Amino acid sequence: MKGRVVFSLLFAALWLTGRAQQDSPAFQPEMEARIVSGRDDGRFVSSLGVVHNRLKRIRPAQAFREDMTAGEMKVWQEEVRAAMKELMHFPQNTGPVEARRISVAPRDGYVVEKWEIFPGEEVALPFLVLLPEGYDEGKKLPTVLCIPGSGSTKEAIAGEEAVYPKLGGGGNRDKAAMALHYVKAGYVAVAVDNPAAGEMCDLERYTGKGYDYDIVARYLLETGWSYLGYTAWLDQQVLEWMKSRPYVNRERIVVSGFSLGTEPLMVLGVLDTSIYAFVYNDFLCRTKERMEVMTYPGTNGYRPFPNSIRHLIPGFLCHFDFPDLVAALAPRYVICTEGGMDRDFGMIKKAFQLAGHPERFVFHHYPRFSESESRTYLERLPEGIDRSTFFRLANVDPPMHYFKKEWVFPWLDEVISY
Amino acid sequence: MKGRVVFSLLFAALWLTGRAQQDSPAFQPEMEARIVSGRDDGRFVSSLGVVHNRLKRIRPAQAFREDMTAGEMKVWQEEVRAAMKELMHFPQNTGPVEARRISVAPRDGYVVEKWEIFPGEEVALPFLVLLPEGYDEGKKLPTVLCIPGSGSTKEAIAGEEAVYPKLGGGGNRDKAAMALHYVKAGYVAVAVDNPAAGEMCDLERYTGKGYDYDIVARYLLETGWSYLGYTAWLDQQVLEWMKSRPYVNRERIVVSGFSLGTEPLMVLGVLDTSIYAFVYNDFLCRTKERMEVMTYPGTNGYRPFPNSIRHLIPGFLCHFDFPDLVAALAPRYVICTEGGMDRDFGMIKKAFQLAGHPERFVFHHYPRFSESESRTYLERLPEGIDRSTFFRLANVDPPMHYFKKEWVFPWLDEVISY
Numbered sequence: 001m002k003g004r005v006v007f008s009l010l011f012a013a014l015w016l017t018g019r020a021q022q023d024s025p026a027f028q029p030e031m032e033a034r035i036v037s038g039r040d041d042g043r044f045v046s047s048l049g050v051v052h053n054r055l056k057r058i059r060p061a062q063a064f065r066e067d068m069t070a071g072e073m074k075v076w077q078e079e080v081r082a083a084m085k086e087l088m089h090f091p092q093n094t095g096p097v098e099a100r101r102i103s104v105a106p107r108d109g110y111v112v113e114k115w116e117i118f119p120g121e122e123v124a125l126p127f128l129v130l131l132p133e134g135y136d137e138g139k140k141l142p143t144v145l146c147i148p149g150s151g152s153t154k155e156a157i158a159g160e161e162a163v164y165p166k167l168g169g170g171g172n173r174d175k176a177a178m179a180l181h182y183v184k185a186g187y188v189a190v191a192v193d194n195p196a197a198g199e200m201c202d203l204e205r206y207t208g209k210g211y212d213y214d215i216v217a218r219y220l221l222e223t224g225w226s227y228l229g230y231t232a233w234l235d236q237q238v239l240e241w242m243k244s245r246p247y248v249n250r251e252r253i254v255v256s257g258f259s260l261g262t263e264p265l266m267v268l269g270v271l272d273t274s275i276y277a278f279v280y281n282d283f284l285c286r287t288k289e290r291m292e293v294m295t296y297p298g299t300n301g302y303r304p305f306p307n308s309i310r311h312l313i314p315g316f317l318c319h320f321d322f323p324d325l326v327a328a329l330a331p332r333y334v335i336c337t338e339g340g341m342d343r344d345f346g347m348i349k350k351a352f353q354l355a356g357h358p359e360r361f362v363f364h365h366y367p368r369f370s371e372s373e374s375r376t377y378l379e380r381l382p383e384g385i386d387r388s389t390f391f392r393l394a395n396v397d398p399p400m401h402y403f404k405k406e407w408v409f410p411w412l413d414e415v416i417s418y
Numbered sequence: 419m420k421g422r423v424v425f426s427l428l429f430a431a432l433w434l435t436g437r438a439q440q441d442s443p444a445f446q447p448e449m450e451a452r453i454v455s456g457r458d459d460g461r462f463v464s465s466l467g468v469v470h471n472r473l474k475r476i477r478p479a480q481a482f483r484e485d486m487t488a489g490e491m492k493v494w495q496e497e498v499r500a501a502m503k504e505l506m507h508f509p510q511n512t513g514p515v516e517a518r519r520i521s522v523a524p525r526d527g528y529v530v531e532k533w534e535i536f537p538g539e540e541v542a543l544p545f546l547v548l549l550p551e552g553y554d555e556g557k558k559l560p561t562v563l564c565i566p567g568s569g570s571t572k573e574a575i576a577g578e579e580a581v582y583p584k585l586g587g588g589g590n591r592d593k594a595a596m597a598l599h600y601v602k603a604g605y606v607a608v609a610v611d612n613p614a615a616g617e618m619c620d621l622e623r624y625t626g627k628g629y630d631y632d633i634v635a636r637y638l639l640e641t642g643w644s645y646l647g648y649t650a651w652l653d654q655q656v657l658e659w660m661k662s663r664p665y666v667n668r669e670r671i672v673v674s675g676f677s678l679g680t681e682p683l684m685v686l687g688v689l690d691t692s693i694y695a696f697v698y699n700d701f702l703c704r705t706k707e708r709m710e711v712m713t714y715p716g717t718n719g720y721r722p723f724p725n726s727i728r729h730l731i732p733g734f735l736c737h738f739d740f741p742d743l744v745a746a747l748a749p750r751y752v753i754c755t756e757g758g759m760d761r762d763f764g765m766i767k768k769a770f771q772l773a774g775h776p777e778r779f780v781f782h783h784y785p786r787f788s789e790s791e792s793r794t795y796l797e798r799l800p801e802g803i804d805r806s807t808f809f810r811l812a813n814v815d816p817p818m819h820y821f822k823k824e825w826v827f828p829w830l831d832e833v834i835s836y
Contacts, residue, residue: 027621032621044540045534047620048634050538051634051637054641055640058641116463122461122462122471122472124461200464202453202467204719206445207445209720214723216465218727221639222724224736301620302627303620303630303633305632305636312636314640314732
């Protein structure tokens with residue numbers, strides 16, 4: 001019947017277009033911003049009304065509770081870890097993986113090594129290791145796992161040439177090459193690709209078109225896994241390999257995630273308590289709330305589709321949301337560099353206070369929202385908004401989304417020295 | 419970070435376009451039809467290569483086994499039922515639902531009643547009941563639950579006017595109005611909508627555009643449910659209501675699914691052993707095999723995206739595929755009206771033989787493939803094909819997809835009389 005769908009929808013579309021001239025109230029998006037029942041009994045006939053309302057009624061089982069005691073918080077963190085383990089479906093008993101160094105290239109003040117490891121039965125996973133001068137003098141160095149954002153690659157964040165001429169996504173080197181910035185600051189930097197992107201892409205290497213993350217996500221979902229689960233599993237294999245390197249200071253491992261890369265950052269952080277610090281380079285928001293409020297329809301009558309299915313982890317929102325996961329990282333060091341809602345930062349601050357180290361959580365708003373008068377303060381976003389309104393109310397300045405080295409290095413250099 | 423995605427992808431796209439002129443082998447779809455490793459160790463760097471290969475290695479746990487004994491088959495059917503229960507996530511302890519008759523309208527030789535029932539906390543579910551003349555004379559009548567296909571509605575299959583002028587999707591009344599055909603043949607016919615379609619749509623009622631099934635599917639998936647799970651659950655509530663009606667012969671309940679409607683048909687059939695017969699009006703195929711072989715890229719370099727996420731049930735393909743489910747309906751009466759691969763029908767025939775009633779499974783190919791010489795016989799479809807090749811090799815004739823009353827009634831009238 002799958003084939004039928006294309007045909008039938010086309011058919012229906014044509015048929016409906018044929019009727020579109022007929023009587024029925026003209027469509028006014030502003031009148032339909034919110035999803036409401038319209039019935040006296042409050043029930044919904046509209047399926048979207050039902051599932052939207054159902055989502056709103058769900059109280060995430062492992063959400064952070066501000067009334068927790070320090071002891072209860074420790075228990076809660078274990079519950080978060082257990083739920084995350086369930087949701088991520090990492091393969092069992094895969095043990096240490098084989099590794100092979102593919103190349104070594106000297107650069108100005110550092111060395112770039114390319115490695116590949118072989119987790120699972122069918123994966124060959126390549127990544128880059130940027131080593132600062134003196135890495136081989138027996139001193140153990142702080143090491144940063146760098147996870148890029150959408151459309152970017154390990155080469156782009158390392159300031160290297162794309163593997164295939166048509167691939168890239170590097171953008172402005174100064175604002176995008178986080179791994180390069182880390183190695184120049186004296187850190188060992190390990191740069192990975194996200195699945196379906198960069199060297200892990202399919203035919204985009206020939207066409208140069210945007211990466212098709214969704215088809216990879218879909219295959220994974222069909223078999224009960226997810227794009228984030230697969231991504232975090234690959235990243236964890238690299239993390240384990242890092243711990244085995246002679247020059248890596250295992251007490252000073254940092255995970256730095258940009259944009260999409262902040263998702264595996266949170267997963268690794270919750271699952272691996274040996275990680276020392278986290279650079280969360282994106283704005284912070286509640287995905288569930290966002291799905292609940294961003295319902296303002298387009299002129300075509302369709303409401304905004306929640307982000308791509310690469311972000312879909314079945315059941316995830318029944319357990320927690322992103323701010324809960326950042327709170328669960330306490331009392332380890334965390335910096336959020338691109339703001340969000342003060343409500344969420346207030347909650348995370350409480351978690352770090354409870355964990356006995358309020359000073360270990362630092363956050364910065366986008367410059368445009370740095371003055372407290374310039375920000376919006378809400379306990380709950382209003383329903384019926386569109387994407388740009390969401391960004392405004394969540395204090396987000398999309399064009400200013402880049403690796404904030406101006407915030408990261410002063411903070412990280414100090415934190416690492418403790 | 420969700421917001422970032424849109425922005426970053428756009429950014430990447432622009433950036434990549436900028437490089438698209440550069441050197442790198444020209445893209446030739448025919449050279450990339452199959453997904454291959456290209457490495458001596460057979461491993462994949464391409465994420466799609468990994469997940470595609472992973473899907474191929476999965477052996478569905480509850481697939482039909484031709485070497486089963488009659489006794490083993492009964493055990494297997496229970497295993498299929500248990501796995502289906504797990505996958506469908508029906509809400510627990512929802513008990514009998516309230517029902518309300520909304521309207522009654524006399525028609526030529528039958529009556530159309532509109533009802534609504536209230537399953538769960540927020541649903542009001544409307545459906546149509548077509549009653550043949552004499553339904554109230556105390557005789558219990560065979561009753562058919564009719565589930566429409568994509569883009570269609572309960573009104574369209576009942577031959578009624580659309581609830582909203584801009585909705586419809588009825589197409590040719592003679593070829594689409596299955597519920598109308600059933601009531602005219604003396605059956606009680608119950609017509610439902612699929613979620614997100616017809617009266618259960620959102621703003622399509624104003625715009626007349628194609629139904630946005632995917633946003634409803636996405637909300638369900640986020641909370642650990644699925645479009646099919648939700649659809650089958652609603653349909654089961656209607657089925658239970660049907661059983662409580664005085665004029666319904668509970669020993670002669672039939673489920674008739676067209677296209678998309680065959681999916682809930684299979685779910686209900688597996689879960690509810692009291693259903694007497696099934697009209698499967700679509701071609702039959704193996705979704706998993708289809709995902710494995712339909713990899714021929716478009717000229718843009720993207721491979722066909724597996725059907726819409728409305729068909730996504732996380733983990734489903736690890737348990738069984740559609741032909742296994744039809745086999746699990748044995749020894750109840752089943753007719754498949756639009757063919758598929760003889761391999762699959764051969765397997766289903768074996769199941770009915772094992773169950774002691776080979777005669778209770780009937781199937782017809784599309785007219786174009788009715789002559790055995792006109793069909794393709796394959797044990798396994800070749801990898802690297804496109805959609806039209808898939809249809810050809812699976813003996814599918816898309817333009818001839820309609821309710822096959824010419825096959826259904828001679829067969830159904832006979833089996834009902836047993």
